[in-house]
Amino acid sequence: SQQGEEDPQALSIQEGENATMNCSYKTSINNLQWYRQNSGRGLVHLILIRSNEREKHSGRLRVTLDTSKKSSSLLITASRAADTASYFCATNGNKLVFGAGTILRVKS
Amino acid sequence: DVKVTQSSRYLVKRTGEKVFLECVQDMDHENMFWYRQDPGLGLRLIYFSYDVKMKEKGDIPEGYSVSREKKERFSLILESASTNQTSMYLCASSQWDGNQPQHFGDGTRLSIL
Numbered sequence: 001s002q003q004g005e006e007d008p009q010a011l012s013i014q015e016g017e018n019a020t021m022n023c024s025y026k027t028s029i030n031n032l033q034w035y036r037q038n039s040g041r042g043l044v045h046l047i048l049i050r051s052n053e054r055e056k057h058s059g060r061l062r063v064t065l066d067t068s069k070k071s072s073s074l075l076i077t078a079s080r081a082a083d084t085a086s087y088f089c090a091t092n093g094n095k096l097v098f099g100a101g102t103i104l105r106v107k108s
Numbered sequence: 109d110v111k112v113t114q115s116s117r118y119l120v121k122r123t124g125e126k127v128f129l130e131c132v133q134d135m136d137h138e139n140m141f142w143y144r145q146d147p148g149l150g151l152r153l154i155y156f157s158y159d160v161k162m163k164e165k166g167d168i169p170e171g172y173s174v175s176r177e178k179k180e181r182f183s184l185i186l187e188s189a190s191t192n193q194t195s196m197y198l199c200a201s202s203q204w205d206g207n208q209p210q211h212f213g214d215g216t217r218l219s220i221l
Contacts, residue, residue, distance in 0.1 A: 030206055030207065031206070031207055033209060033210075035212075040215075040217075041214050041215065042112070042198055042200075042212035042213050042214045042215050043151075043198065043200075043210075043212040044212070045209035045210065045211065048207065048208075048209055050207060088150065088151070090151075092206075095153065095156065095166075096151075096153075096210060097153075098143075098150040098151040098152075099150050100148055100149060100150040101150060
């Protein structure tokens with residue numbers, strides 16, 4: 001069963017713009033993780049935010065977590081064509097539950 | 109860097125065959141996982157293992173089995189392949205701590221004809 005649900009399903013932006021993807025979930029969590037998947041490849045871990053954290057940064061990535069609303073967002077600033085990929089949120093601990101993902105296309 | 113290696117990128121098999129998908133990780137991780145990925149459904153957990161010879165069913169174990177004889181290797185077995193098992197299969201590993209990320213292989217795209 002999917003716990004994390006990403007929104008939007010697809011996003012198309014110009015290079016240099018910011019991209020925001022949202023994730024909502026249903027039950028309490030230990031942590032929430034974001035992954036990227038390039039076409040035809042495996043998933044790459046981007047960032048993990050624990051349930052007692054509200055915001056986390058990694059380079060051009062910024063993740064927020066609102067446990068009261070059961071939601072998280074991933075912001076990619078100053079996007080590049082190489083950011084074109086699918087992005088997934090995943091909730092919980094060792095047994096991750098993934099959403100269906102957001103397809104991001106960055107046009108150069 | 110952690111490396112998770114899946115034995116085949118592409119595989120074509122026939123209905124009824126017994127299919128083996130192999131996965132090896134090089135970071136001494138305790139946990140290993142098998143997922144399948146289908147369009148619009150995200151990743152679904154088939155089986156996972158937290159130790160050698162230990163296995164736990166995931167969300168969709170029917171039609172699959174697994175083997176973990178060595179810590180670094182986790183095999184997924186399709187006992188009698190069917191066309192609805194055509195999918196992308198992803199292997200992952202992680203440390204035992206639930207607050208650690210999973211590391212994925214590049215996947216095996218399996219077609220059952």
